Amino acid sequence: MAMKKYSPVLALVICVIILQAIASLAGREYYLTQLTMSAYYCLVILGLTVLMGYTGQISLGHAAFFAMGGYTTAVMTTRNLIEMQGSAAVDLAVRLGLTVTEKNAYGVEILHLSPWVSLVTAVCLTAAVAFFIGIPILKLKGHYLAMATLGFGIIIYRIVLGSRIFGEADGISDIPQFALAGGLAVSGDPALRVQNYYIAAVLVVAGVVLLMNLVDSRVGRALRSIHGSEEAANAMGVNVARYKLLVFVLSAVFACIAGVFLTHFNGGVGPSEADVMKSVSYLAIVAVGGMANLWGALVMGILLNYLSLRGYFGSYDEFVFGSILIVIMLFFPNGLLKMENFRWLSDAAARVINSYRARGGEGKDGLS
Amino acid sequence: MSLKKIFIVMMCACLIPAAFSCKKQSGETIKIGAIFSVTGPASFLGSPEAKTAKMMIDEINGKGGVNGKELKLIVKDSAGSPEKAISFAKQLIEEDKVFAIIGPSTSGESMKIKSICEEGKTILISCAAAEVIVNPVASYVFKSPQNDRFAAQKIYEVMKKMGITRIGVVSSNDGFGLAGKGQLEKLAPASGITILISEVYDKKATDLTGVLTKLKAKNVQAVVNWSIVPAQSIVAKNMKQLNMKVPLFQSHGFGNIKYVKEAGEAAEGIIFPAGRLLIADSLPDNHPQKALLMKYKNDYESKYGEDASTFGGHAYDSLLILVEAIKKAGADADKEKVRDAIEDLKGLAGTGGIFNFSATDHNGLDINAFEMLTVKGGKFVKYE
Numbered sequence: 001m002a003m004k005k006y007s008p009v010l011a012l013v014i015c016v017i018i019l020q021a022i023a024s025l026a027g028r029e030y031y032l033t034q035l036t037m038s039a040y041y042c043l044v045i046l047g048l049t050v051l052m053g054y055t056g057q058i059s060l061g062h063a064a065f066f067a068m069g070g071y072t073t074a075v076m077t078t079r080n081l082i083e084m085q086g087s088a089a090v091d092l093a094v095r096l097g098l099t100v101t102e103k104n105a106y107g108v109e110i111l112h113l114s115p116w117v118s119l120v121t122a123v124c125l126t127a128a129v130a131f132f133i134g135i136p137i138l139k140l141k142g143h144y145l146a147m148a149t150l151g152f153g154i155i156i157y158r159i160v161l162g163s164r165i166f167g168e169a170d171g172i173s174d175i176p177q178f179a180l181a182g183g184l185a186v187s188g189d190p191a192l193r194v195q196n197y198y199i200a201a202v203l204v205v206a207g208v209v210l211l212m213n214l215v216d217s218r219v220g221r222a223l224r225s226i227h228g229s230e231e232a233a234n235a236m237g238v239n240v241a242r243y244k245l246l247v248f249v250l251s252a253v254f255a256c257i258a259g260v261f262l263t264h265f266n267g268g269v270g271p272s273e274a275d276v277m278k279s280v281s282y283l284a285i286v287a288v289g290g291m292a293n294l295w296g297a298l299v300m301g302i303l304l305n306y307l308s309l310r311g312y313f314g315s316y317d318e319f320v321f322g323s324i325l326i327v328i329m330l331f332f333p334n335g336l337l338k339m340e341n342f343r344w345l346s347d348a349a350a351r352v353i354n355s356y357r358a359r360g361g362e363g364k365d366g367l368s
Numbered sequence: 369m370s371l372k373k374i375f376i377v378m379m380c381a382c383l384i385p386a387a388f389s390c391k392k393q394s395g396e397t398i399k400i401g402a403i404f405s406v407t408g409p410a411s412f413l414g415s416p417e418a419k420t421a422k423m424m425i426d427e428i429n430g431k432g433g434v435n436g437k438e439l440k441l442i443v444k445d446s447a448g449s450p451e452k453a454i455s456f457a458k459q460l461i462e463e464d465k466v467f468a469i470i471g472p473s474t475s476g477e478s479m480k481i482k483s484i485c486e487e488g489k490t491i492l493i494s495c496a497a498a499e500v501i502v503n504p505v506a507s508y509v510f511k512s513p514q515n516d517r518f519a520a521q522k523i524y525e526v527m528k529k530m531g532i533t534r535i536g537v538v539s540s541n542d543g544f545g546l547a548g549k550g551q552l553e554k555l556a557p558a559s560g561i562t563i564l565i566s567e568v569y570d571k572k573a574t575d576l577t578g579v580l581t582k583l584k585a586k587n588v589q590a591v592v593n594w595s596i597v598p599a600q601s602i603v604a605k606n607m608k609q610l611n612m613k614v615p616l617f618q619s620h621g622f623g624n625i626k627y628v629k630e631a632g633e634a635a636e637g638i639i640f641p642a643g644r645l646l647i648a649d650s651l652p653d654n655h656p657q658k659a660l661l662m663k664y665k666n667d668y669e670s671k672y673g674e675d676a677s678t679f680g681g682h683a684y685d686s687l688l689i690l691v692e693a694i695k696k697a698g699a700d701a702d703k704e705k706v707r708d709a710i711e712d713l714k715g716l717a718g719t720g721g722i723f724n725f726s727a728t729d730h731n732g733l734d735i736n737a738f739e740m741l742t743v744k745g746g747k748f749v750k751y752e
Contacts, residue, residue: 030462034455105483106504162541169543170476170498171450174483188454188484190462262451268480270450272408309455315407315445 005216008295009209016201020194030190032197038305039200040262045285045301046207046294047254052283053292054215055247056227057138060279061149064156065126065252067274069259071160072122073115074172074269081111093117102176115178115186119260123253130252131245138244141230150276157274171270178264186264196265203261204298207254211294214250223247227292281308281321287328290335300336397440398433398694400425401460403471403481404495404683408447412596413473416680417495418443419672420664421470424687427667434691435699446472453477454484461488467694467703470686471495473679475543482509491707493686495679498547502730508707510730512685514643514720518735519620520551522641523592524559526740526751530615532590534562536583538603540571540595548594548619564588571597577606590614596621601630608634615639620738623678628743639751641738643678643720646748656717664719681719688718689725689732 023031044066051057081099084090093099093113101111137148160166167173177187184195214220222243225233234240263269272278285304289296304321307313313320328336402421405414425441433439442464444456453472460466461484468491472478475498485492486506494501494511501511527535537552539545549566556563564586567579576599583591591614593603600622607616618640625646628635644651648661664684668676693709694701701709713732716723721737740751 028463030458033458033462037451037455105486105506164546167476168546169474170479173476173479188458189487190458266451266454266480267483268450268454270476270480272447272449273451275449309452310459311444311452311456315447317445317447318407 005212006209009205009212012205012208012298016198016205020197024194029193032193033188034306034309035302036193036197036200036265037262037309038302039197039204040258040265041282041305042204042298042301043207043258044255045282045289045297046204046211047251048282049286049289049292049294049297050211050215050223051247051251052286053290053297054220054227055223055244057244057248058142058146058283059149059248059251060146060276060283061151061153061156062251062255062282063274063276063278064153065130065255066259066262066278067156067160067269067271068126068129069122069256070263070269070273071166071172071259072125072256073118073178073260073263074175075165076113076118076121077115077176077264078172078174079112080108081113082109085111100176100179104174110176112176115176115260115264119178119257122256122260126252126256127249130249134245134248138241138248150279153274153276153279157271157276160274161271166271169271171268173268175263175267175269177267178261186261188265188267200261200265203257208294208298215294219243219246224292277318277321280325281318284321284325284328288324288332288336293335296335397438399440399442399464399466400687400690401456401464401466401469402441402443402683403446403453403456403460403469403473403477404443405448405473405477406443406445408449410448410474413495413679413682414445414448414471416668416677417471417473417683418445420668420680420683421687423667423671424684428691434694437699439691442466446477448474448477450477450480454480457481457484458488461485461490466490467706468493468690470683470690475501475547478511482506485509489703491690491703491710493689495682495686499731505728505730508703510686510689510710510725510732512689512718512720512723512731513682514620514733514737515731516547516551516619517555518733518738519641520548520555521559521735522738522740523552523617523639524555524561526639527561527590527617528559530590532615533560534564534586534588535590535592536586536588537563537566537592537594538576538579538583539566539568539593540573540597540599541568542571542596544596544619544621545571545594552592552594569599571595571599573599574602575606576602577610580606580610580612584610584612588614590617592617592619594619594621598627598630601627601635604631604634604638620678623741623748625675625748628746628748635743635746638743640741642741642748643681643737644739645676645678645681645719647739647741647750650750656715656722657719660717661719678719685718685720685723689713689716689723692716 023029044062048062051059081090098114098117099111100114104110133152140148177185179185185192186199222238225238226240226243230240285301286297289300308317404418405411406418421441425439429438446452446456460469470493473495475496478494478496478501486508489508492509497513497516499515539549565583569576569579600618604616616638618638620642622640623642623646644657645661648665651658665676689710692713693706697705697709711725711727713723713725721733723732725732741748742751
């Protein structure tokens with residue numbers, strides 16, 4: 001039973017390894033850069049899939065949660081504490097090992113907070129914001145919920161665009177690497193490309209396993225019942241408000257973690273990460289992946305982000321994501337990567353196999 | 369069935385040498401990457417930049433290329449998103465192995481890829497204005513637009529001559545407006561200017577009478593508006609409506625004749641600093657920039673049917689600097705030699721001014737790159 005459940009995860013892990021092996025053997029490891037970036041965006045999309053697909057709650061504000069993660073770590077780790085050395089707070093942080101000392105590219109010595117501190121801060125902050133925003137707005141339904149989350153997204157976008165601390169229109173640059181344990185570091189350095197690819201892959205696999213188990217549990221069944229009918233779920237004793245809030249906070253934390261990691265990988269963050277168009281593209285990917293379909297969202301998330309980040313859509317990037325959303329909503333409301341949509345394919349395959357078998361049988365008959 | 373298969377195999381067989389021959393050709397070309405925000409919020413910068421770069425490359429190739437090699441331009445549209453600029457910069461450096469990168473259009477994107485280009489030892493000639501791009505100096509990173517600081521200095525010089533000491537500043541809430549506001553505030557004390565009031569308005573504002581009334585109440589001797597949006601015309605119109613008779617100064621963002629047309633009568637007498645592209649016709653014939661400016665302006669306007677802007681000029685200058693350096697470094701020079709050659713460029717006339725690079729100055733322009741202009745009879749003329 002467990003074997004069957006985890007076989008797609010195993011397939012994913014094998015895919016991850018094969019992709020890396022091919023890229024390395026072909027001497028084209030640079031393809032991994034955009035794959036790594038896409039993987040981080042996929043974390044946002046996975047969280048959003050559980051919120052939208054399984055629970056039926058729309059969010060047009062997830063780019064804002066992503067940006068909250070990115071900007072929190074950017075602000076906290078780019079501040080040079082060297083001139084503040086001697087103050088009680090900084091000394092305490094140094095003694096507790098919460099800081100990192102290094103030299104930047106221009107030979108200036110820098111003492112900054114450890115990204116671990118900013119990661120924890122970002123997650124707590126995002127969870128708190130999602131919690132307090134979620135309580136009132138998750139009472140809304142349908143269009144009203146979409147509007148409220150859209151409004152939240154726009155507010156965060158305007159805040160990062162208008163605050164000096166967030167670098168206004170320029171964003172924040174020269175963000176240091178995030179040294180994990182055992183010599184691993186999240187960094188855009190080409191020498192660390194392969195390990196960064198695996199760091200991102202591990203996060204995605206962990207995210208998938210976590211969400212798979214969530215969806216497949218008592219909680220998951222409660223979430224799907226909410227999607228079906230909130231009133232009925234309520235009548236069955238499901239605490240609708242609590243579950244909706246739980247999933248909203250969880251998906252926000254997924255976005256936030258993705259934001260923190262991608263920001264350290266890129267070495268910079270800008271207001272475009274909080275842009276509403278970004279939220280729309282996440283939503284489009286969840287929709288095209290099949291709404292309540294973690295694997296569909298994962299495949300589409302990697303594919304579309306990869307194509308977008310490599311510039312294949314050129315100047316038509318927003319057009320592509322916008323039209324995907326329209327086409328999916330009009331013609332494939334259950335998503336593209338749904339088994340029903342491939343029934344004709346499997347039917348055709350079955351027909352071919354059958355006719356082949358039939359002919360093969362005739363041939364045998366003829367021989368005998 | 370089998371015929372079809374044979375056909376497909378043959379097609380593939382034909383494609384393989386074709387693919388290889390493409391590879392071979394690239395040995396004879398110099399690849400130049402370009403990251404411009406052709407779409408998105410900074411498209412007013414990226415669009416003319418991309419058009420200018422394409423036009424120049426065609427022209428250079430038409431004349432036989434540089435050192436006998438053809439130039440190949442790879443344009444990437446970042447839509448003003450830093451994460452895309454980062455992705456594209458890595459792609460251009462590692463995958464396309466470009467010789468140099470022109471752009472990005474905005475300061476934010478330029479700062480994000482500054483260290484990527486430095487580590488990748490690929491020349492970057494940015495089309496964005498912020499001084500941090502070249503200060504601290506990164507050995508492979510250059511920029512072509514003039515510093516905002518010089519524009520502010522130039523305005524204060526004129527004010528000094530006019531005897532103005534108490535001013536009001538209004539600026540838009542975008543990167544351009546805030547950078548200018550910062551420079552104005554920083555340089556004011558040294559120039560003997562007091563900023564009585566400094567107001568920021570939304571870049572999409574359609575009426576600024578509220579903001580300007582506050583300035584009027586403070587009895588300012590002049591108003592400085594620093595923005596790059598249509599509000600530049602609105603400020604002029606609103607001042608006229610409020611019967612404010614003090615002079616109006618604008619930033620170099622006013623360097624587009626459409627803002628004069630929008631403001632109509634009210635635009636008369638606006639004073640602003642700008643590159644010489646806008647007054648190319650009235651420059652003396654012996655001015656070192658005259659011939660080049662007239663050529664760029666005429667070529668661009670006849671090819672694209674729209675007014676040439678100083679932004680397109682930044683792409684022109686970036687490419688010009690690169691091409692001149694490649695010529696100077698010789699036929700088989702590598703990136704490092706061309707980089708050295710850029711630092712040796714002196715007295716190079718571009719659209720933005722006369723470039724004099726050095727190991728410590730990766731912009732190469734000084735305050736003389738700006739000229740003070742004013743509006744007279746609906747046209748830009750030199751301010752005297």
